[in-house]
Amino acid sequence: MLNEKLLEVQNREIELLRLKTKLKELLKEKETKEKLLKELETKLESAHRKLEEKKKELKDLKDFILYKQERIEELKAQKERVKSRSEFKQILRQIAKNEDDIIKTKQEITKVEAEVETLADAYRKLKEELAPQVESVRSEIEDLEAEVEKLEKKIEKVSRDIEDLKEGIPEEELRRFEELKEKFNGLVFADISSGACEGCGMTFSPAEFKELLKNLEPGKTKCPYCGRFIYSKVATR
Numbered sequence: 001m002l003n004e005k006l007l008e009v010q011n012r013e014i015e016l017l018r019l020k021t022k023l024k025e026l027l028k029e030k031e032t033k034e035k036l037l038k039e040l041e042t043k044l045e046s047a048h049r050k051l052e053e054k055k056k057e058l059k060d061l062k063d064f065i066l067y068k069q070e071r072i073e074e075l076k077a078q079k080e081r082v083k084s085r086s087e088f089k090q091i092l093r094q095i096a097k098n099e100d101d102i103i104k105t106k107q108e109i110t111k112v113e114a115e116v117e118t119l120a121d122a123y124r125k126l127k128e129e130l131a132p133q134v135e136s137v138r139s140e141i142e143d144l145e146a147e148v149e150k151l152e153k154k155i156e157k158v159s160r161d162i163e164d165l166k167e168g169i170p171e172e173e174l175r176r177f178e179e180l181k182e183k184f185n186g187l188v189f190a191d192i193s194s195g196a197c198e199g200c201g202m203t204f205s206p207a208e209f210k211e212l213l214k215n216l217e218p219g220k221t222k223c224p225y226c227g228r229f230i231y232s233k234v235a236t237r
């Protein structure tokens with residue numbers, strides 16, 4: 001067996017594996033960054049929501065005063081039309097009660113206004129503090145996305161290359177190759193140019209290495225230790 005094309009298939013498959021591992025790492029990193037971004041945004045949103053809720057509370061109090069003022073105007077109009085002294089007194093009491101409510105509400109407003117200011121300040125500070133971080137995490141995510149896209153295209157291309165290569169190889173050879181891949185952990189053809197078998201890691205003695213190189217027939221010669229087909233990337237002879 002050997003076919004230069006099968007060695008090429010092996011090399012591309014190894015590259016594909018490396019690319020897929022890298023892709024997985026990038027996606028994981030992106031996920032981590034996205035989580036961090038979400039946390040930062042949630043912090044900001046929460047501070048903003050607290051501020052908005054307090055503002056709403058303030059508005060409700062102000063509306064309440066407007067309502068009370070209208071009520072007092074109505075009562076004053078009624079007072080002009082009363083028929084009995086007791087009714088007159090009752091209206092006066094109601095007016096006094098509404099005025100009292102206004103005074104209490106105004107005190108409450110002073111307190112809530114101070115709270116609004118505190119919350120606005122806290123929100124502004126938090127924004128200042130987190131904005132640079134949010135920005136940098138966002139740009140990191142963008143970079144990762146670009147890298148992921150590039151890698152996905154590369155993976156697509158290498159996958160296509162593998163398919164194209166396989167088209168030119170007889171089915172029987174491919175079947176055998178798959179079997180050997182299973183047996184040899186994905187590495188059927190091992191380079192020995194470094195003086196050791198790339199497959200099993202065994203270092204050859206100088207004499208042995210010389211002998212192997214001398215008689216090396218790609219696709220036929222096997223590593224004496226692991227049985228993989230050996231070849232030499234560097235023509236040493």
Ligand SMILES: [Zn+2]
Nearest residue numbers: 197200223226
């Ligand atoms: Zn070996």
